[in-house]
Amino acid sequence: MNRRIRELSARFGMPTDVLGRLEALEEQETVFVGTPEVMSFDAVRPMRRGIRFARIYPYSLKPTTFGMQVLGGQATRNLVELTDEQAKLLINGGSLNVKADVDNGFVLLKWQGLVVGVGFYKRPVLKSQIPRFRSVE
């Protein structure tokens, strides 16, 4: 398994069977994940293979919101459950003061049992890392 995938699955306690069947590609400080067929397709040079999974920073690896929405469903650690109001606030780019039983650093935001995005926790502030899209109501 790619070491970046291993690093994030360890942080979030994700079962390795979900991620084990995927392959990763690193390009311009970004990790992409996709099926083996996507990664080995070589008849032409695609613009994009699979989805953006993480961004590589010198001292950290930041998971993407869209990557975690689809792959974070079985995560068991570093999760924050949100109420409807908190979810809207964070999706619209806000931050919250919360006491959460998580490590400082990147956390997964769960709403209604679904991973909706990624946040950054520095006790007690939880900041949204969800890309600005358009406001939700």
Next chain:
Amino acid sequence: MLRRRFPKAFIERYSQFIPDFDAFLDAMQRPLRRTFRVNTHKATRDKVLELMSDLKPEPLPWFELGFSMPENGDSPSEREDARYGPHFPNLGKRIEHFVGLIYVQEAASMVPPLLLQPQPGERVLDIAAAPGSKTTEMSAMMQNTGLVISNDPSPTRVRGLIGNVDRAGCLNVAVCRMDGAALGRAVAGTCDRVLVDAPCSSEGTIRKSAQALDRWSVATIARFPSIQKRLIAAGYLALKPGGSMVYSTCTVAPEENESVVTHLLERYPEAEVGTAEIPGLKMRPGLSEWGRESFPEAVGRCRRILPQDNDTEPFFLALIRKPVGNSELRSSDLQ
């Protein structure tokens, strides 16, 4: 109802072969219902129904993952998407849309993948794919396995395609940006299934915007058949022996539909045309002639979705199979 003024040439052309023509014109000027598809990469049908129960979405009778919004089922803050008229909720502002649990998609546009039936683990080519409604639908049908080669030559539209692939969580998609005909040659003989959702004069979008009707002309229609013929032939070339292809457009004009399929059958006489059927969805058979052109009998197995029949955009669909034992490429194919 406000009657839009349809050009005389439009009436003359289409009254010749469209059944229930008054009902057709009425339907063409009614705003479209808002419809969406559940994205099974991210949530189950039941979960989405639970989260959206306030809007009371109604299931499409012919697709268990497709839903339409009842008129006036909105809360006041959600009124305002001009394209769909004031009475339809603006799904684009819902959390479910943002998170990618649903994909807002016109109902008829959900049909080509249902006809093509891509399977897990297969290699599928979507030759004209942006903004990705059908790529993301096929990716979900394939349960995020195998490979969808999703192509569009337009730089701006490819950006939207990549955004939708990310938002929908499609791990099995490779996005390409090139001419579909060149791509068809590059992957010749390797694809289990191919979708050619061709660029077209988009008469179907008249239901979404009055400007589409203002732009309508026979001259516009005449701009598309040459690229459509190139793409359908390239799609066929990309197929493995035994593979299948769907050719579709959101337009009514026979020049962009039956004539294009006829062109393929002239070039590849061994190509087989299957009956394009979706249980529960009313469709009309392909024409046997148009103007001075008569079409082979097999073209009658193509189908046209008319707006009055299922309250959708119009669409045209052809299901083509490449027979087994027909794997030889001619050198002219690759030029």
